[in-house]
Amino acid sequence: MGPRGASLWRGSLDTLGGMDPGRLGAQIRALSGTAIGGDPSARHELSELLGRHNPIDLARTLPDLEQEEITLCFDLVETETQGVVLTEAAPKEQALLMLHVGDHGSEVIATMDPDDAADVLESVEPSDAEALLRDLDTEDAREIRELREYGPDTAGGLMTPEVLTIPSGARPVDIFEVVRGSPDAETINALFVCDADVLRGVVSIRDVIVAQPDEPVSQWMTSEVIRVAPEVDQEEVIRMMETYHLGVLPVVDRTGRLLGVVTADDALTALEDEADEDVLAMAGAGQSLPTERGVLERVRARMPYLLFTLFGCVGAGWIIRSLAEGFGAGGMIEKTAQLLPLVAGLAGNVGMQSAAVMLRGFATGEIPRSRVRRVIAEEILVAFANGVICGLISGLMALVIMTDPEPERFWAVAVSVALAASAAGTIGAVLPSACQRVNIDPALAAGPVITTLNDILGFTIYICIVFGVFELAT
Amino acid sequence: MGPRGASLWRGSLDTLGGMDPGRLGAQIRALSGTAIGGDPSARHELSELLGRHNPIDLARTLPDLEQEEITLCFDLVETETQGVVLTEAAPKEQALLMLHVGDHGSEVIATMDPDDAADVLESVEPSDAEALLRDLDTEDAREIRELREYGPDTAGGLMTPEVLTIPSGARPVDIFEVVRGSPDAETINALFVCDADVLRGVVSIRDVIVAQPDEPVSQWMTSEVIRVAPEVDQEEVIRMMETYHLGVLPVVDRTGRLLGVVTADDALTALEDEADEDVLAMAGAGQSLPTERGVLERVRARMPYLLFTLFGCVGAGWIIRSLAEGFGAGGMIEKTAQLLPLVAGLAGNVGMQSAAVMLRGFATGEIPRSRVRRVIAEEILVAFANGVICGLISGLMALVIMTDPEPERFWAVAVSVALAASAAGTIGAVLPSACQRVNIDPALAAGPVITTLNDILGFTIYICIVFGVFELAT
Known part of the structure; x- marks a missing residue:
């Protein structure tokens, strides 16, 4: 409410x-x-x-x-x-x-x-x-x-207890009296009929207006009421209200006692939150209202997903090398190539995180026009910070997993990851807003487009750093 | 409504x-x-x-x-x-x-x-x-x-024209008469005051019940009404209703004429659609109600995104080779390594598509428990079909871009992509539902986790096929 x-x-x-x-x-x-x-x-x-x-x-x-x-x-x-x-x-x-x-x-x-x-x-x-x-x-x-x-994500957490109830013996004139006397209950489109708090039925205020003045409400109420238990997940609550086009859904306990109601506008807010969670979790940027959080907080929230990518990609590289050696093709996978998936994977992930934040920010109005530039700048900062952290870890891992590590290898990997992540974050933050400006759906720019662009970028940066800057031998 | x-x-x-x-x-x-x-x-x-x-x-x-x-x-x-x-x-x-x-x-x-x-x-x-x-x-x-x-995704497309209006001179008793006489207008929680169709104000039915019997509504109505033009995008409509907790939002034309109202339960449905679009587009599976569509239709809808990934990854491979040659390190990037990003990128993309479909399907109730197995089977089929198509294209491209192509190279690449895509689709379809079963948020399993798993899987399958099955020399 x-x-x-x-x-x-x-x-x-x-x-x-x-x-x-x-x-x-x-x-x-x-x-x-x-x-x-x-x-x-x-x-x-x-x-x-x-x-x-x-x-x-x-x-x-x-x-x-x-x-x-x-x-x-x-x-x-x-x-x-x-x-x-x-x-x-x-x-x-x-x-x-x-x-x-x-x-x-x-x-x-x-x-x-x-x-x-x-x-x-x-x-x-x-x-x-x-x-x-x-x-x-x-x-x-x-x-x-x-x-x-009640848990905040349940029917109980979503409901308001301020609901107008009328006894089953009430006649229209009594009901008007109840409505007049309860300024706190906002939704009176649906009035719930309860005896000793147990939900018996429901009537609309229109039913009351057109009812015979001397007939008690039990005679003309609808007695089969769609209802929900307080511990039911809000996703299920939203689904019920959406499926049955309910403006208000009563919450009852095991004994049938009416505890409160969930209104459609509360469900709307909850659904927005749920969709946010899904998209942000999908992009590994799981955090509500991300652009309202400080940059440090954002860095921390996204780091676990990036670490997963990081270790996963190192694992991929290790698998590539072991397989190649097992097949007697050890020469094919050189030191440099082994770390390619790591750099590209991290860049792709960082880009998706920023893109998801921008996308949902536009969709929910969390990022109004006046804040677009600031949010883009912050997102690039977040990507850079995460890139530096992941770069240092990656560099250390390069030294550990390589058979004959050179110290330059550490810097080559660290710098590549930091640069690739910053570039990916910039693309992820800028591309959706650029799309919106020229009236292309920003969602189309997120996902595969950004992942692929960032793969290419990650590969290019890595090769340039390894051979161009550090002139490392293969 | x-x-x-x-x-x-x-x-x-x-x-x-x-x-x-x-x-x-x-x-x-x-x-x-x-x-x-x-x-x-x-x-x-x-x-x-x-x-x-x-x-x-x-x-x-x-x-x-x-x-x-x-x-x-x-x-x-x-x-x-x-x-x-x-x-x-x-x-x-x-x-x-x-x-x-x-x-x-x-x-x-x-x-x-x-x-x-x-x-x-x-x-x-x-x-x-x-x-x-x-x-x-x-x-x-x-x-x-x-x-x-009106466009289906606009305020005009979302509204219902059946709205109860009352003239500004109406007294409570007149308003009850209007309500009694119009069984078609469902939402009477908010009543709109209009003169010659022009929106002047709004009152709640409670206001009517508590109003002085002889005072015309113009004396006690709220005259500043949040309203929207019919051509406004539904995303903006949802945002307004959510921000201001509106149960009903009036739609007016340029001259102030009331055209209809959008109710919160309509906004709820529209928001569900919008969130779907976002997530599915993000995963490159852009299509509404994907699990209701036939497998062939799903294959077609996802192919453009995969082709983007495919050509992007081939481009990445080309960049890697050119750069390596430019830096005098041509030996490092062998024929096999050049196509690694392609196989992994495609697998990652296919996995994300299936994961997004499952994720939103659970969230919206589009996939009830009884359909989970069938949808998983279909998703694997979609992934396999897309994998075969992309595999054939990839194999052809391998022959074209390689300096001295062998015919086995075609089959090695084609089979790798088809297998990697099928495996990725299986992971993308199964993992979210497995998570849901053990009460982990399925959204957490999508995104980076699936991308990374599929990267690893793609690499492994490719290397095994190239060296293990086709025994291609490097």
């Missing part, structure tokens, strides 16, 4: 066509300098600017701002808006803001939907989360605590 | 946890033989079975059935259910059924939502679609014709 309190309909007209948080970011930066300096008119102007924009846009702008600007903007908006900004912020800014709000935190959390609050509390230490929950209303705190029990 | 007429809530309780169309398929097959033979009691039993199931489940079962069984099941359900089945069927079964319904088609189409009808009409020849539209009610036909004008 969307953040409570944010009018879901508020939004400037420039959303007609495309949104770019870069613009709001520039406007904030233009005012923040003097506002942080203490100028009251700049503060006022900034506060007005923020008031005119959807809080979700402010949350999306945070990664473009400095820490001081982030906390200033946060302080200048209402408590309810703060709740939305916290909910919608990326993990890094969420953690910063939770630290910043301090004791005021529980007030902000009280404005949130329980499912959003549970998610936000994941960004602080368990002891701090417990402290914040202690300050909350007991009912809110109980709901949030219960939600925190 | 979901198919009209299908009770979205109908569904058997075994959906609690997981659904498998394979089970319904087996039940249908058990009865269909005698039913097709004309046994009235078998027909009756089959008709009862179908009536107990959600029509969407029947649509998902069709690919498991024979043509005769498909048409029999279709004939045994009501016209409205036929509409749902047609809407939800995969393109192949859709085309078959549209041919089967013939003149009765326009009756079935009349039961559908206009956006679904427009999609279904894409599966027949334009002249047949026009004939069906002529038989329809003029209002329905006009709406469907208008929708067919």
Whole structure:
């Protein structure tokens, strides 16, 4: 469910066509300098600017701002808006803001939907989360605590417990009364009929409007309701909602008790995350919101996949040599050729990682136009850093696995891998965005095209370095 | 919007946890033989079975059935259910059924939502679609014709025109009257306020219930509405709905006229398609619903990517040789080594294609448990077919680019590529499903792991074939 309190309909007209948080970011930066300096008119102007924009846009702008600007903007908006900004912020800014709000935190959390609050509390230490929950209303705190029990990728983790239920004896006039009296439940398109919390059926609000005034809802409700258990994986939840075109899916426990509902817009967000995970894992860049992370963090996340490629390729080289020797063709596979697959394999992998990050970044809007250049530069940096690390390891392995190693061999391999990886990262980062500019689907540029280009590049760089720069004999 | 007429809530309780169309398929097959033979009691039993199931489940079962069984099941359900089945069927079964319904088609189409009808009409020849539209009610036909004008991947192609609008002077009691009088508009959670079709604002049905009875809606509506133009790409539409947590997004033309709405469950389906496209294109297996297509069709769709890899790798080999010769190290790169990247590159690519198909197939439910074995077998077949084609081309190229070609060289390369591709396809198809069985994320097994395994395998197979089988000299 969307953040409570944010009018879901508020939004400037420039959303007609495309949104770019870069613009709001520039406007904030233009005012923040003097506002942080203490100028009251700049503060006022900034506060007005923020008031005119959807809080979700402010949350999306945070990664473009400095820490001081982030906390200033946060302080200048209402408590309810703060709740939305916290909910919608990326993990890094969420953690910063939770630290910043301090004791005021529980007030902000009280404005949130329980499912959003549970998610936000994941960004602080368990002891701090417990402290914040202690300050909350007991009912809110109980709901949030219960939600925190479910895995984040399950139906229970995805659902909101704030759901409107009506007893099976209710007549239309009673139902309207229930709707009037519960401003917190957002989705009332579907109303769930429950006796002692056990789900009995469902009616749409239209059913209520057209029903006979004196007939209890048990007479005209739909009693076969598609439902899901809280421990079911979110991928299955999304699949059910998509297959049966459900706007809302009830979550029930083993005894049939209604625990909450998953709404289609929550499923949409979850599906986006799942697709991200798939593509990024496929390219060996497994990490959510990669372009929001620091370069070092990105280097670390991708390294395991590259190490796999590295050792795999060394293994391939070893197999080639052993086989060739076994077949009495030892002369064919020379020292240099043995390491070819390593250089090319690593370059291909690095290129795919960057390409996958760019591809999904464009698809999900994680990389708006204003950030493209910065992200490309960062991706090249990540590729270079990973290349240097893998290059050093590769060079050492070259010395170890060779029968009569020369010291230049170390440098030849290390430099080749670092250069090939940087070049591959550059291609992986630039090619999808170049495709998008000339209206070719960037996905087509990723995958085989990038792998093949990087294979060629890796081979070329390696041969040039070995023979051209280090003039190593074969 | 979901198919009209299908009770979205109908569904058997075994959906609690997981659904498998394979089970319904087996039940249908058990009865269909005698039913097709004309046994009235078998027909009756089959008709009862179908009536107990959600029509969407029947649509998902069709690919498991024979043509005769498909048409029999279709004939045994009501016209409205036929509409749902047609809407939800995969393109192949859709085309078959549209041919089967013939003149009765326009009756079935009349039961559908206009956006679904427009999609279904894409599966027949334009002249047949026009004939069906002529038989329809003029209002329905006009709406469907208008929708067919928009690109399928745009806001206009995604929207349904059946949206409830209320004039800005309406009071709550008038609005209830409008809701009662329009059974076709499914989503009434959001009601759009329009004067002369121009969108002025929006209210939720809850707003209506709690509003003062004598205040016109213009007094309490939200007038800043996030909206989108019909030509905007569906990726942008999904992003807007996801970012702002919209359950429904209005589509307006340049003059502000409300054309229709996109609902979150439509966006969910569209997002699933987009993510599919991305991943499959990335792995060079670009084709929607690949496992629903015939093996030959799959071979054809993946071949261009493989040809790219093939020529790219031959180019890489050529570069290696030229460079080595240029550096005076011609002896290093022997005939055999020059073609190593080709064999490994192709194998890696074939493996990624199969892995991507499996991965997204599991994620979207396109491959239910009952179909896993069949899909794996088919994928291996696809890989083998592509391997043989690429092997023959590679063998020919080996003869062309070598200075003193022997005829055995052709066979060595052709057989190596075919074998390496088959092995890679097997790994790509089996590994993700094996991972899923032992609860490892199948996405982790795709990408670098598969690429590296297939590199090693490609190298090994090639060397064994060249030296072990053909005993070619270096």
